Amino acid sequence: MAVRFTTGDRVTVRDLEAEEGLRGHMRAPVYCRGMTGEIERLCGTFGNPETLAYGGDGQPAQPLYRVRFQQSQLWPDYTGPTRDSIEIEVYQHWLKAAQP
Amino acid sequence: MTDSTFQSKAYHDVGGDDFGPIPLHDGDYQLWERRVDAMMRLLSSPSVGLMRVDELRRGIETLGEATYNAEPYYGKWARSLAAIMIEKGVLSCSELDAKIEELRAERGLEP
C-alpha cells in the first residue's frame, strides 16, 4: 500500500464502522474518529490487524502514522492549556486528507 | 468535527470514559497468571506460531462485557486463549473440560 501522507499533513480520522459497516477488531478508538489532526511521523508499514485478528495474513499491509491532535478539539470541555495534545497511531486506511 | 453517528462504543474502547480515581496498586500475579502470560508468549513465538497478539485481543473483545469486567487481567487472557485454541481446532472443548475435571479431582475440589 503506497504511503499517502507525510509529516505535517492535516488528516481526518474516518469512521469505517459507520461509513462502511466495518465490524470486529479495530484499532482506531472511537474518541478520535471524525477528528482532524496532523501527521507527526510515518511509523512504517504493518499488517492490518483487522484481518490478523481472525487468523488472516494482514495483507495488504498498511502504512501506520502517529497523528497529533489538540486536546481542546477532541474534548470540547477540556480544561487544560490549549497547547495540550495527544498522539494516536492510526493506519492509513482510516485516514483521509482533511478538508482545507 | 465528526459528521457520522457512532455505533455504541465497544466495552474495551474506554478512552475518554470516567471510571473514577486511578487504583494505584501494582498487582501481584499468582503462578497460574504468570503461566498464562508465558503460554501466550510461547504460542505467539515464531517456533510455535499458533497465535497472534491481534487474535488474543479480539478474543478479549468478544468475551462479553460482564466477563471482561469480572475477570482479572490474566483471566481475560486465559479465556481468550482457550476460545481461540478451540476455534482453531488445536484442542476441543471436551478435552479441556476433561482436563479441568481431572484437576478438580487432583486438588480435592467439588466436581
Place this chain on the structure above:
Amino acid sequence: MTQDHHAHHHDHSHDPIEAPDTSNSDTALLADALRLVLIEKGGFSAQDVQDQLTLMEGRSDRNGAAMIARAWVDADYKAALLANGKEAAKTLGHDTKGTPLVVLENTEDVHNVVVCTLCSCYPVTLLGPSPEWYKSKAYRGRVVRDPRSVLREFGTDIGNGREVRVHDSTADMRYMILPKRPPETDHLSEAELAALVTRNGLIGVTEL
C-alpha cells in the same frame, strides 16, 4: 486506596492489598487445563513454560533505566535513542523482540505520558510487567481526556506553561519516556543515575 494514596510520589503503593489465592478459581483451572492439554499435544513443553517464566522474571524497568542513564551521559546515545529506540536498546543488550520503540523526551516545554486505551500495550522487554493500574479502565479512560488531574493523582503537577502530550499506544509502536535529568546530579556515575530512574518516570506519570 483513596485520597491519602494520591499524595504518594512513590512507584509502588504502600500497604499492598493481600490478594486472595485464586489458584483454584474456575478461570485458573481453565488456564491450567489449557496449558496441560497444549503440553500433551506437543505445542510446547513444561520446560518451555518454565524457561519463559525465568525469562520474564529477568525483565524489569532496570533495563529501561540503564538506557536513560546512558542517554543522560552520552549525547550520541541520546540522539540514537530518540531516532530509533529499538536499535538503541539493542546496543545495550536489550532485545525488544522486533517491536519498534519510540522514545519521547520530556523537556521544559513538553511532558509526555503513555497509555493504551484499547488494551494494555507496554514495552515489557524494557520495563518488565506492567502495573495493574496501567491496565485499569480508570487510567485508560481518564488519562486521554483529563491527563493533568490523572497526573496529580500520581503526585505530578505539570505547570500550565508546559504542554502535556498524551501518547495512546493503539497499534504497533511501544513507548518509553526519556525523563528530565534531575537537578544537581552532575557528580553521579551512570549506575547512580540509573538508580534514580523509576518505572513511573518511564511511563510518564511522575517526574524524577
